[in-house]
Amino acid sequence: MSKRSQYALFWVVVAVIVAIGVVATVTRAPAHAGNAGAVAAQSAQxxxxxxxxxxxxxxxxxxxxxxxxxxxxxxxxxxxxxxxxxxxxxxxxxxxxxxxxxxxxxxxxxxxxxxxxxxxxxxxxxxxxxxxxxxxxxGAAPPNAVLSAGVQPLTRNQLNLVAIAYGKWVDGRLPTLQQQVGRLDDDAEEGDLAAAKADWLTAHLTYETLGAAYDAFGDHDAEINGTPASGQTALGDPDLTGFHKIEALLWSGAPASAVAAQTQGLVQAVASLVADPGTSQIDPLLIGLRSHEIVENAIQFELTGATDAGSHTNLATIDANLTGATAALSFLKSDLASRYSALPDVEAALASTQKLVESYRADDGTWLPLQSLTQPQRQQLNASLGGLVELLAPIAEIAEPRFTADE
The missing domain is CATH 2.60.40.420 (Cupredoxins -  blue copper proteins)
Known part of the structure; x- marks a missing residue:
């Protein structure tokens, strides 16, 4: 099962919350403690x-x-x-x-x-x-009124252009991914499992930067980056393929022949992904959700260590996810600039969070295991990612495609 499939029910709930949030945010500003008297006064009027x-x-x-x-x-x-x-x-x-x-x-x-x-x-x-x-x-509102904030609509056509541009960016990354899994397979075939471990991490991180495209990848995602079925481990799940099965084999001391059998399958799965014309067809209805979803995904699956199949590289994956979130957001930047006043704060939070995550990477390119972080380090990382998610959340509402009509 892919992480995206596991995440589907969660995002059904989020979609409901977002829908409710659109009404709440667009129709009325929140009542803060400092303006409680003003809210009471305007309610009376x-x-x-x-x-x-x-x-x-x-x-x-x-x-x-x-x-x-x-x-x-x-x-x-x-x-x-x-x-x-x-x-x-x-x-x-x-x-x-x-x-x-x-x-x-x-x-x-x-x-x-x-x-x-x-x-x-x-x-x-x-x-x-x-x-x-x-x-x-x-007419004029009372002086103490807490005014509702309007949202400048983004049309489906505008978001189509964003989705097309992002899809082209994804297409440009896929040949690199294909070359990287090819090297992984070559080293596994030759029995050089130390090199295969390095190859695995490089290729996996490239794939993890493509988070906004997973829906377009469909079943390819489960074949390439699936996680074990409930109650199973990556090593023990007989139906699991892709990066996490290879990870489990490489870091459990499995023989090169077992690793190579799986890397060959990964090469074929990525080739099928590259050959599928639908992989670059990003849904414009969802593009505004993606940067937020990518970071939420990182918190749920990587920050908890849930996907760790032995490599202990969850922090590296979070770093790749943040790169992916930044990329997804960059294609919306020109549309958001006049619509979301906190966009500079979002960009600053993305940069500072990624800098924090990368502080756990050594000069030789190795990453600290998530489990080795001290409690203060973990708290700092949790707070940074949590704050980033809060800043990204309004973008889903702002970038929701809306009808427009002229007389």
């Missing part, structure tokens, strides 16, 4: 509206001109099919409220705190043209 939405109209019932501050909406979908509903700033197209998949005939509630400006609702029924609501003039 909330303006409530019952709105309807259907194929031809969206947001009817809000009014032509309303006071600013907190808006408390109850929105009924009068359509006979589900629809997505957005509240947009008319001029900038920033999204301040987002409700996905509102069911036919259902009613949902949402709150948003708006500054002075021109806003409109936009409804997106399934497989039908969007319905754009009338422009509503919103």
């Amino acid at each position: 909330a303006h409530s509206y019952d709105l309807t939405a259907n194929r031809s109209t969206c947001g009817v019932g809000w009014g032509a001109s309303v006071p600013g501050g907190e808006q408390d909406f109850s929105i009924a979908n009068g359509n006979d099919a589900p629809m997505d509903i957005q509240l947009q700033e008319r001029d900038s197209k920033k999204v301040f409220l987002e409700l996905d998949g509102v069911g036919a005939g259902s009613k949902v509630g949402a709150q948003v705190v708006l500054a002075k400006g021109r806003y409109r609702f936009a409804c997106y029924p399934e497989d039908e043209p969007p319905a754009i609501g009338a422009t509503v003039h919103v």
Whole structure:
């Protein structure tokens, strides 16, 4: 089973959290202890509206001109099919409220705190043209209002370009991977297992930099970088192939013939990956999740030592994962620059975390085993990776593809 397969259920849960987070983040700023009085005051000044939405109209019932501050909406979908509903700033197209998949005939509630400006609702029924609501003039918000932050939409077309560029980067890395597993196989065939260990690490780290492409790799990933079935070890699982089976054999003292049998299979698996045209077709719907997911993956599987099959190189793998996360983020940088004010903090955290991880690599290229870290070192590493994950999390929301519609 691949790490990606084991991680699938976790990411179903994360997807739900992200979906909830989109509504919470876009519709209302969080209440911090320092502004509790302001939040209470603006709640007391909330303006409530019952709105309807259907194929031809969206947001009817809000009014032509309303006071600013907190808006408390109850929105009924009068359509006979589900629809997505957005509240947009008319001029900038920033999204301040987002409700996905509102069911036919259902009613949902949402709150948003708006500054002075021109806003409109936009409804997106399934497989039908969007319905754009009338422009509503919103007055100035109370001075103590905690305003909602809008999100500048990224379209599917914009993210397609990002996915294509990233896919080309992956394609450019695969020939290197193919050469590296070829050297691994050659040394295993010759019985030079010391060289094969070094070859194994080099090739495995190259593969671990490609984390944002694993979904596109499909079954190839399980063949190349799978982990043992539940209750099995990498050495004992008869169905396991790829890097972790080879790792277990190399570091358990297995004969060269056993290692070579597996390296030959790895060469074939990587060749199949390179020959598959689908490997560079990265899903643009998921590209915004990837940098966050790669680091979460590193925390779950590498920082715990769960994937260690004897080489004790989890810290090296984390380093490769951080390289992969940086690469995935780099293709979104131009789109995020005007949308995520904390992007410089993300880049600084990536660099500092990777510097910390690489401090555990010796001058000769060997890595400290994860188990040898002191408690303070482990705490520092945990905190650095945890803080990085928090900074990366909003990117998934910001880079979620959103509909846009012009009148």
